[in-house]
Amino acid sequence: MKIFGLEFKFNGFDLWHNGNFDPASKVNKSGDTMEGGLVLPASTADGTPLNIPHGSNPTAPSNGDIWTTTTSIMARINGVTRTMAHTATWSTVSQAEAEAGTATTNRLWSALRVAQAISVRLPTKLSQLENDIGAGAGLSIIPSSTEPTLNTGDWWYQEL
Structure with a gap:
């Protein structure tokens, strides 16, 4: 900012004024919608860039909402509230x-x-399969190298 043709700064910083500051281009602290993505800095030993204090579950969350309680972090995804699992x-x-x-x-x-x-549950031989599918139904699966005498409903499995 120039005053009387000289750069005017405070503690080495430019001053914001109506010539170089548009309040409509800034995010409102009381709530706003951003048109682009938000990239936060990495966390450091001094702290994290994002903190969501514990609260209670909203009565009508919207898709994309994220909140925490004293026991969980939750998110509303595709109309369903999901609790993030802590699997440690x-x-x-x-x-x-x-x-x-x-x-x-x-x-x-x-x-x-x-x-x-x-x-462990797959049959390893035909007799196990017969027990599973023919239990009490009169079905027999007969493994044999030669054709046996078959009753109605019997199956023959030729062993070669």
């Missing part, structure tokens, strides 16, 4: 638990554990 205290399912299939608490599953849970 979750344990990983063991092979024994995966194969038994009895754990009921929220746990972390690796692809290996899922495969182990499935493979």
